[in-house]
Amino acid sequence: MSTTPTGTAVAATQPLKRRIAFASYVDENYLPGFLVLLRSLALSNPRVCEDFVVLYDDLRPASVERIQALHPRIVLRRVRAEHYADFVKGDPHNYLVRKAYFILDVFGIRDYDTIITLDTDMVVPGDISELLTLREGLGAVAQFFQGRDKLNSGLLVIQREYLTDGFCERIDRIGRSGEYELDKHDQGILNALLEGDFVRIDPRYNFVKRRLSGNKPVPEDVAILHFTGRHKPWNGGEVGYEAAEEVWHRYDLSDADFHAEFFALPGEKHPELVAHLGRRALAAGAGHATAQQVAAALVDLGRYRDAIEVLGRIRIPAERARAHALLGQALMADSRHAEAEAHLLLAAASPPVTPKAMGRLAQLRWVLHDDEGARRYALAGLAADPTDRMCGILHRRTAQAPPADTADDAEAGRQLAHVAFYMDQQGNAGDKVLPDAVRRCFGPDIGPAAWHPEHVHRYVDDAALARINRRRGLVIGGGGLFIPDTSPNGHSAWQWNVTDETIRAIEVPLAVFAVGYNAFEGQTYARERFTESLRTLVGRADFFGLRNHGSVERVRALLPAGLREKVVFQPCPTTVARQIVPGWRDPSERADTVMVNCAFDRAGLRFGHDYDHFLAQMARAIRALGEEVEVRYAAHAVTDEKFVLDLRRAHGITLPVDPMYDWDTPRILAEYARTRLVMGMRGHAGMIPFGCGTPIISLISHPKLAYFLKDIDRPEWGVSVHERRLGDLLTERARDLLANQEATVADVHDRQRWLWKVTRDNLGALGRLFDTTPAVEAVIG
Incomplete structure (x- = not known):
């Protein structure tokens, strides 16, 4: 157990995903400073894109639009202005005597595990990623003139244990008592409350301009420069701080100049930031290089159709191989195969891009059941780069011609078709175990006499549909198949590459068995297409079992009321391995x-x-x-x-x-x-x-x-x-x-x-569905 600042014991646990946000109080007077702050953050930390909470009271709609144009994850939160009315305050003629307290509203936010506050008179010329890794206490830089016992509240790194009602009550109690340095406003309250008990952060993360008096140059390692005092850079020059103000004006840019600088930055950028800023840059006439960056970001985000639209607006010269490769990738993910192949072939003509383009071409042909074409492309890619992983996988996968479906009607009628992820050599060990585990639930024979395999990633064309309909039933099962990005396709937006029309055309009994809804926190599907495919599948399925109740809840939420009860719990068969492996003996x-x-x-x-x-x-x-x-x-x-x-x-x-x-x-x-x-x-x-x-x-x-x-x-x-x-x-x-x-x-x-009891109960129903009795009684129970 650990203890909060209020003295309350709490369990030492963290959420599944640590949620981080920046926060600032912004008003019309300080808006110019905040816009520069946002631009500087994007230009100096292009890989960082967390929620940015804007606390406000008087922002005009046009000002909000300007703010939102600079960041994709702005969270607007109106301050409780009247809450601070009865705080004891200092000089009533000081502009800050009222509004300086509004940043304290940040302690009332309950949506994040770490909040980093930034004053709007700050600029960020350096890397601040270290601040996002801080995990303990309330962090701040000690005041320049007051020694290490008092903090400067311009930058605070606040952990969840301070974002509590108890801590807010302590703030309010001190504010209303007046037992703090009145002329220091919010900072005075925090110092009175903490009494020096805060985590000391390096001064370069809140480097106050007074350190530069006499026009000293800004040290190269300064990450955040803070223009404390009455004079602000957007209001005119201040004698003795010209070098510092020059840093601020470096980021006081027009939209066009800001976009140009951002997209000229080398190295990795956060895809959400690229996509957001790119939309405006492209609307203003940005060229091929920007369009390519934006399209790549959209592909990273799984927004394939948006990427196609971006690249479709421009004419891509034949020699721009990487742009063609990117467009080919997006088209392939949207199941526009002929167009994808054309662009990937153009990309493959450039030696630096050849291996990757050939790997995608091989994958495309394999998805369409053209093993010979896939092998040809894979060999061409390996000739260019013998170490290319995708080409190697596709070459091994297609090294032998796939077995023809030579089963006569009687043989086929004894088989179940099994749609699964059949793992390649050196593939994920869990996905190797899964298909066998699913089959063992239905009986001891897991070989070709009882089962006909169909790889989940291959397009279910007319021939594949005919193969399925010749069997006595279809099992779709094993693994977290409801995930958007393992093998993206435009037909279903999840792993099974099948159209709604084909699902409806399946004539044999259909069971979805122990599938998982596998999206990460923060990961999204092509929502409309996925939802329609899901509803079609649930409607057609005779049994629909998901491998945990979390998946059951997530999927039911996407279904109309009439389909929800069809979704039931079916544990992953790997969790009952001892029950289904014949002759199992515990060690x-x-x-x-x-x-x-x-x-x-x-x-x-x-x-x-x-x-x-x-x-x-x-x-x-x-x-x-x-x-x-x-x-x-x-x-x-x-x-x-x-x-x-x-x-x-x-x-x-x-x-x-x-x-x-x-x-x-x-x-x-x-x-x-x-x-x-x-x-x-x-x-x-x-x-x-x-x-x-x-x-x-x-x-x-x-x-x-x-x-x-x-x-x-x-x-x-x-x-x-x-x-x-x-x-x-x-x-x-x-x-x-x-x-x-x-x-x-x-x-x-x-x-x-x-888990085994749940599985056996479900298998009883499935035995009736497939007109057979799964051999589950022969193993340990």
Whole structure:
């Protein structure tokens, strides 16, 4: 437990995603300063794009429009002006005597975990990303003339424990008592309240202009320059501070000049910022280079049709290979295949772009069931770059001609069609295990005599529809298929590449089995297309089971009332592996090991600004546990090994790696069954070991992990990757589970029995649907 500034004990937990915002109080007089502040923030920190809360009382609509034009995530919040009327104040003729208190409204905001306040007479010439990583206390720079006991309130980094009713009451009590430096307004109240108990931040993050008296130059490392005092740069020059004001005027730009500078910046920029500013820049006549940046940002955001529109407005010369590649990618994601192929071929003519363009071309042909064409493109890409990953995958995938559907009607009638993500060699270990696990729920035969596979990412054309309709039923199942970006298509906007018309044309019984709604926090679908596809599928399905109640709730919310009750809970079959693998035997003894897994796909959505914190906290836990057990690393995907490299680079810790992406299903299950504990970030780095009877602690960076733990009523088996005390909490919980191994394993088995009961009940209904009885009674129960 930890203690808040009000003295109240709280659980030491963080939300799934740490929410960060900037905040400023803005009025008409200080609007010129705020506009410069926003421009400087974008130009000096183009990778930063968090909510910006604008506290206001008298802003005109035109002023609000100017503010919103500079930032995509402006949150307007009117201040409680009358709330401060009875605060004891100083000089009534001072302009600030009333409005200086309005920034204190920030402590009444409950929507964020960290809020960074910035005065509107500040400019940001340097990198402030370090401020976004601060996790403790109330941070501020000490006053220039008052020593280190008093803060300057121009910059505050406020953590959630200060954003409470209790802290607000303490502010109000001091304000109404007048027991503070009256001429310091809000700053005086905070200093009286904190009595020096604040986190000291380096002065370069609130570098007051008085440090530059006598026209001293602004030091190069200054990140935030603060124009304290009566004179402001937008009101005219002040003698003795010309060098400082020159920095401010550097960002006092017209829209055209601001856009030109922003899009000329090298390196990475936040896609939301690019898309927002780009819309206005393009409307004002910006050229090809800006259009390409905007389109790339829109693709990153999954807004493929918007990217197509942006690039469609300009004539792309043949030699602009990267623009053609980008347009081809967007067209492919919108299922405009012929147009996509034309642009990708133009891109492939440029040697630097050839491998990537050929990889996309190979993928496009494979999606359309043209394995020969896919192999040809993949070989061309490998000739240009033998190490290209996508070309290598497609070449291996199409190295042999796909087996023809030679089953006669009787044979086909004995098979179930299975739409799933069939993982390639060196692909995600969890996705290797899934198809087999789904099939085992329906009986012991998981081979071609009982099952006909259809890859979820391949377009369901007339021939594929005919293959499905020849079978005795269709199972769509295993994995978080409701996700917009793994293999984007314009037909459904989720992973199954199928049109609504084709779904309606499926004639055989159809079951959606243990699918997950896998969107990250902050990730969006092509909402209209996804919703229509989802409704069509639910309406056509004879059984619709989702793998956690969180997914059930999210999907039901998108459906009309008449379809909602069709969506039911069906646990992921990996969570009941002990029940469905024939001849399963629990290990007689376990290796003295703890296994760790981390994931890096969509790292920005997983970690936000906290990756270095996460890495350091994991190092702390691994060092502590490594004194008692062997800690090993379970790599579900090749990219998972980044954690091991970073851990060694940053903290000098080397972990042995088990490359599960190279293993088959029996070996993966056997290894997870014999270890004592798994601490995993991937969903199936928790669900598979749990299914093998092994205790788990989930490193939560995605809602689905929390959904699963809630379903089994063990939320304490999860810790957010944003948790401040992640290292200590992991160590404590791991030690507790290891010390009580027998009881914990028994608890896992007990939780699993409930999941198995739900599964068996559902399989009874499915047996009637497919006119067969799933062979579930032959395994342990």
